Amino acid sequence: MLHFLTRTNKTAEVDIEANPFRPGFGQTPAILAGRGAVVDDFERALATAGSRARNVLISGARGTGKTVLLTEFESIAADNGWTTMILHTGASSLTEELRESIVDRLRANDPDAETSRLVGGGASGFTASREVVDHYAGERRPLGALLDRLAALCRDAGGGLLLMLDEIQSVDPEQLHEITQHVQDLVRHGLPIGFVAAGVRTGVDDLLDHDKTTFLRRAHRVELGSVPVSAAIETIRQTVADTTRSITPDAAVLAGDISRGYPYLIQLVGARAWESSGDADTIEREDVSRIRIEVIAEMIRNVHGPALRGLTRRKTDYLLAMVTDAGPSRVADIAERMGVTVKYQSVYRARLIEDELVRPAGTGLVEFALPYLREALLDRQSGGPLANADDDVRRPRRRS
Template identity: 40%
Template structure:
């Protein structure tokens, strides 16, 4: 029986079938089982928008949960440490620490003795630090044969002072061989900038995983399985065309699949025409949700270089781009290098460059 549309083209929403990434998931499983000291217990996921960072983060969290680990999603942005200290950790410890409940007698009576009222105060009251609370949570987890996983999405948005404080707490736990792990995810340029600042040492020591586009066979397998499990089939030629349109991007796999499923209406088979019908939506959605944010902080000179490249239907000659802009080859090469660092373009052979993001050319041509 056919169900509803099985594809989920929302950023951060886990698909029904996760394409690729099996090796990383398996390595993380091994790391959790191996114990303290395993290098894959500290991971930094890096990738462009639409490359599936948040989805992969969700999958890694689930791998920890099924083992009984405590999973703490660290607050994103400027409130990271304050929320962790005031809300996230106290709430988790209140729930799981058997010593967190303190009985305070404020009044009562004892027969034959009379009424008594007692109170207790500490001469040197203290507020538990993040490090202290994390250590306690790790001790509780270890007593049950599990551990604590910290995850942080949009790493590049974290204030460096918060990163430094988190690093200090985390490194103390590592030195004590606590059952602790960390997985962060973010955009390449933001992560590079963060890693260049003092206080981010523990991130530099994490295993850096740069998420590459999915292989063609991974896209095809995920599409076929998703469609089949929902009660339909996709024709061979439609599957091949879907893989062309997707360009290896997990987000596009979900978007193209979703739109093709809708285009098929009540038909049992998703056809080539159904996949072709998705292209206008794909270009528009990528333009709004991926390209516009990616270009927001790009200087005008680099935007001009990209627009000059967009005149070509394929890879561009760096010499011809410089000529179109009326600049020297040397100046053009400087701009080219900066765009490569931003991962907006990629080398495509001797003297050639190409767009790094699918449909970026179409976006630039639209103005």
């Protein structure tokens, strides 16, 4: 069963003809294709005391919607009265950033953050002075105690505390261990606490191999990838249907096929088809057909270009050895084209699987893991006419 999650299009309240698709990385689309069940599970976990599903580890390749899902979780938490604290991997110290953020929250929300005491008075009793005491200044309280107090206040307000972290593969495992240990302590104390993190799959897998990431290994794992093309078609159709325009069935099917179910491409194809239709009331098949090359060019620039730029020569040779095959490649053929043994090619096969550029496609077979990677390699061989193409090559259709 396919699940769709629809979010209110705030922009549409101002301009109903605004493009409803959001192809930028990290931007939350109006409809999350195929992610409704994941979001429903998380919302149920927030309402269920002690649920392990409040701790979620999201992984996936670039463009599969990790940051988008984090944003959706944050919105769901807010709707359910939970307080969210977002940690940043770029901070020099993750634990210090968390401490400072908690102290700021406690100073603003803890009724016992400040007290006053009498420090002097006149002999007649008509004059007196009082001193305001800031209980979160001066001597540093342990991080665990601060978290405990904040989580208790969140509970008393009818919600809970959610910690969120993106790009988790970049975090110092020692600091991550300290924070997750405190989270486990709060769980044992029966306080409403959740921890949601996201990162690229290979980095997450490496992190989970660390001996101090036991907590993460027990978290609810969500692995993101492409969705069925049927889900992509329905997402595009429904997104347009929520506006004053419409899209013909064959145009929606073609758009879904071009996207190949890759979340970033679903939004990109939809956005470019919308622009291609100009001011027409209906998006036609021709509007979608004319933006195919442009979409592939944007995919090459924004996704494949950065991924291919840092590859070693031997990894690149491996990928180029696959280009001549219309479908999955035989590892024996790849080895022959590279001039190496099958055993030797397996080293680079494994490394490219870790890089999420290829994937197994059956016994003795591999295939490209991302849409249009073959086209990106061919474009690179020919000097990059697509990667270097002008961004604005569309000529929108106008009403006749």
